Amino acid sequence: MIVRTLDDIRGTDREVEAENGNWVSRRFLLRKDGMGFSFNETIIRAGTETHIWYQNHLESVYCVAGNGEIEDLKTGKIYPIKDGTMYALNEHDEHLLRGGTEDMRLMCVFVPPLTGREVHDENGVYPAMTDDE
Template sequence: MKVVKLEDVLGTEHDVDGGNWVSRRLIMKKDQMGYSVNDTIIKAGTETHIWYKNHLESVYCIEGEGEVVTLSDNKVWPITKDTLYALDEHDEHLLRAKTDMRMICVFNPPLSGKEVHDENGVYPVDED
């Protein structure tokens, strides 16, 4: 059994600042669960280009308001508290935060805990 408290992650190497966001890595590859879990804050007023070519992601918004724009069709998806979206087709998208947004993010394959987006909005396959 593993129990992780957010307070134990804050200020460590697993409290990753990506500029437009801060991601606290709670469950990582080393935990051997087959997925990873992040508690991420998307900063108000930001727009982030993301394209997870190597990962699938489900995102559950627990605070805040914003939108996702899927770039393949320019569809705008409003995201508010208690909304989940799943990037089940490696969807290239823009994430726009109207307010600070707190998101619980689940990745497969799991993140090692150090990743940040590259110039194309991609996380590498493995940062170990």
């Protein structure tokens, strides 16, 4: 059994912050935990915009607090996000994620699981990691 609290993660290598300060990701489950998926809490800061395109991962996201929006760059459609909204990037959807008037708290599942070292490249992509080192 794996049991972790937010306090267990804060200030460790499982807490990853964007270089530009737009978001912080707290990685509760990683590939090395052997679950077949990873599970994160991500805080998207109010008033920010982040370009994301997970070419190597599928992601499902559930908002538990705050507000913002996601823009599908293929269709141009914009979806509001608030507490109780789920979205799934089931087609490796390229998108813009925008924080609204308050920070968004998102619970995220990735397949394949993250190793914990991923950061977005210039195209908003997490690389496909092949080891946990």
